[in-house]
Amino acid sequence: MLGRRGARPQSQCIVISGESGAGKTESTKLLLQHIMNLCKGNSQLEQQILQVNPLLEAFGNAQTVMNDNSSRFGKYIQLRFQNNTVRGAKLSEYLLEKSRVVQQDTGERNFHIFYYMFAGLSSEQKEMYGLLDPSLYRYISKWFGTEDVAQHWKQKYQEVCNALDMVGFQEQEQVDMQAILAGVLSLGNVTFEPQESDGSLKVSESSRGWLKAAAGQFGVQEDELLKCLVCTMSVTRGEQIQRFHTQQQAEDARDSIAKVAYGRVFGWIVCKINELLAENVDPEVELREIGILDIFGFENFAVNRFEQLCINLANEQLQHFFNHHIFQMEQDAYRTEELPWETITFSNNEPVLNLLLSKPLGLLSLLDEQSAFPQATDKTFVDKLNSSFKGNVYFQPGRGRVLGFSIIHYAGKVQYTAGGFLEKNRDTLPANVRGLFINSVTPLLSLLFTATISRTGTLMPHMKTKIVPGADKFNSTRKQSAGAQFRHSLMVLMERMYSANPHFVRCIKPNSQKQPGVVDSQMLLQQLRYNGLLETIRIRRDGFSWRPSFEEFAERYGILLVKPDVSLTKGSCLEILQNTDLTGWICG
Numbered sequence: 182m183l184g185r186r187g188a189r190p191q192s193q194c195i196v197i198s199g200e201s202g203a204g205k206t207e208s209t210k211l212l213l214q215h216i217m218n219l220c221k222g223n224s225q226l227e228q229q230i231l232q233v234n235p236l237l238e239a240f241g242n243a244q245t246v247m248n249d250n251s252s253r254f255g256k257y258i259q260l261r262f263q264n265n266t267v268r269g270a271k272l273s274e275y276l277l278e279k280s281r282v283v284q285q286d287t288g289e290r291n292f293h294i295f296y297y298m299f300a301g302l303s304s305e306q307k308e309m310y311g312l313l314d315p316s317l318y319r320y321i322s323k324w325f326g327t328e329d330v331a332q333h334w335k336q337k338y339q340e341v342c343n344a345l346d347m348v349g350f351q352e353q354e355q356v357d358m359q360a361i362l363a364g365v366l367s368l369g370n371v372t373f374e375p376q377e378s379d380g381s382l383k384v385s386e387s388s389r390g391w392l393k394a395a396a397g398q399f400g401v402q403e404d405e406l407l408k409c410l411v412c413t414m415s416v417t418r419g420e421q422i423q424r425f426h427t428q429q430q431a432e433d434a435r436d437s438i439a440k441v442a443y444g445r446v447f448g449w450i451v452c453k454i455n456e457l458l459a460e461n462v463d464p465e466v467e468l469r470e471i472g473i474l475d476i477f478g479f480e481n482f483a484v485n486r487f488e489q490l491c492i493n494l495a496n497e498q499l500q501h502f503f504n505h506h507i508f509q510m511e512q513d514a515y516r517t518e519e520l521p522w523e524t525i526t527f528s529n530n531e532p533v534l535n536l537l538l539s540k541p542l543g544l545l546s547l548l549d550e551q552s553a554f555p556q557a558t559d560k561t562f563v564d565k566l567n568s569s570f571k572g573n574v575y576f577q578p579g580r581g582r583v584l585g586f587s588i589i590h591y592a593g594k595v596q597y598t599a600g601g602f603l604e605k606n607r608d609t610l611p612a613n614v615r616g617l618f619i620n621s622v623t624p625l626l627s628l629l630f631t632a633t634i635s636r637t638g639t640l641m642p643h644m645k646t647k648i649v650p651g652a653d654k655f656n657s658t659r660k661q662s663a664g665a666q667f668r669h670s671l672m673v674l675m676e677r678m679y680s681a682n683p684h685f686v687r688c689i690k691p692n693s694q695k696q697p698g699v700v701d702s703q704m705l706l707q708q709l710r711y712n713g714l715l716e717t718i719r720i721r722r723d724g725f726s727w728r729p730s731f732e733e734f735a736e737r738y739g740i741l742l743v744k745p746d747v748s749l750t751k752g753s754c755l756e757i758l759q760n761t762d763l764t765g766w767i768c769g
């Protein structure tokens with residue numbers, strides 16, 4: 182794949198796409214296994230590349246209505262080669278669905294790791310992490326499953342532990358990581374009630390124990406944690422000002438802390454994996470790579486939120502990449518070469534991408550603009566969309582009482598609920614939380630909050646610096662919005678992919694009931710249509726699948742002329758072709 186004889190080696194990328202549950206992650210695993218089998222080089226590294234998967238799935242996958250093991254993040258794995266041997270790998274992650282930590286829709290679950298922990302930890306370990314009966318925790322209080330399911334989770338927990346050891350997580354790091362997850366669960370049970378004296382909030386009597394447990398697992402003072410939940414401290418002209426939260430603000434602060442803590446643990450796991458898989462290269466030899474993209478599939482649920490918009494935007498972008506390579510570039514080449522060619526039309530999704538991405542009037546830009554106004558609400562955002570996209574055939578204003586809008590995507594119309602868009606896009610970390618966690622006695626938590634976040638949202642750990650409580654100037658206005666981070670990381674991804682030679686794997690989902698052996702032909706046909714696969718078959722049938730340069734072709738097949746010094750020219754190519762019985766070729 183990294184270069185046949187006569188062809189220059191080139192970096193490759195494999196784009197695996199399809200609806201949620203279509204089989205992208207399973208195909209990625211099979212592909213990786215196959216490539217590793219072909220390599221037979223540094224067997225330890227190859228094994229490590231394969232073994233990080235259980236870890237990523239435990240922390241990044243969850244049960245959804247569409248797939249029992251749905252990836253709730255996107256990943257791009259770059260396998261790096263020198264002399265046809267794999268020398269290392271790099272993993273990039275995209276948009277972990279952090280909101281799942283605090284809320285799941287009907288028929289869905291939280292990230293697998295929470296269930297694995299309850300099933301796999303011993304009683305002593307649970308006591309150490311302050312974990313009680315799983316049914317008590319609001320963040321995972323959905324039905325817990327049968328004995329068989331618990332056994333399966335227990336086994337999965339063991340796999341995760343093995344993978345953690347193999348990746349090189351120290352024992353203390355593993356303990357800290359699970360303490361943070363236990364802290365997140367306890368934090369979710371903290372509720373608030375007004376103080377009788379001044380109406381400000383306090384922790385409700387019934388959840389005092391949960392606050393204590395959360396603070397204990399996070400390694401911070403209980404009263405300091407409570408302060409971050411019920412009020413915002415700021416310093417103006419040297420004077421400390423305390424602003425009390427409303428009930429809603431306190432609950433939002435609680436959930437934000439849970440989401441950010443989980444998100445940083447996930448980011449840190451990816452960093453550790455990258456450290457382990459970092460390449461050991463010979464600087465004299467050129468590095469080539471095979472990238473495999475397994476990104477969340479197109480989603481259309483009963484309720485579609487900000488996350489679904491980002492996921493569907495990524496899929497739009499990939500469809501555009503596919504169209505560009507399969508239809509645009511190939512047909513442009515035929516036209517430039519003046520070959521007889523009947524143009525094959527395809528459904529171009531550029532207008533939808535413009536609607537979402539253009540600046541300054543695309544949907545994400547308008548969302549950022551609104552997110553920057555403290556007074557703006559989801560309603561003002563929707564009003565802005567309705568006025569900006571009036572007459573745009575790919576946008577429809579919401580109908581009925583639910584605040585929302587619809588987008589006509591390449592794969593169909595999706596109705597979005599606008600509630601929570603601004604809050605999710607701002608992705609605000611409650612004031613003073615960073616300072617609180619940096620000073621935590623749990624070393625990992627401190628490390629996670631000392632880290633900076635790159636423009637693409639990647640965690641970049643660095644050395645610890647102590648922060649004086651209250652002096653933390655970190656606030657939401659200086660950081661990138663979630664939408665901007667996602668847009669930027671998509672841009673970086675597309676740049677990487679445009680510089681490589683692409684291959685496409687289109688996964689087709691056979692039915693929507695998650696049933697083996699059942700094929701819904703209508704559903705299949707619909708996917709073949711919107712993916713452009715019918716047109717792809719036409720261009721593959723009528724077009725020319727291999728388009729080598731004259732030089733490349735003459736160098737490779739010149740031997741057929743049985744004469745010395747075959748010149749690498751068009752003339753030689755014609756001579757070679759006319760000397761064979763080959764048909765179905767054309768020369769540009």
Ligand SMILES: Nc1ncnc2c1ncn2[C@@H]1O[C@H](COP(=O)(O)OP(=O)(O)OP(=O)(O)O)[C@@H](O)[C@H]1O
Binds near residue numbers: 202208248
């Ligand atoms: N090649 C395969 N052989 C057998 N079963 C498969 C195969 N591919 C997928 N499946 C089944 O379909 C399920 C969903 O597959 P997978 O998790 O790969 O979907 P996905 O496209 O990655 O979905 P998502 O976008 O939700 O992550 C798997 O858990 C498995 O049960």
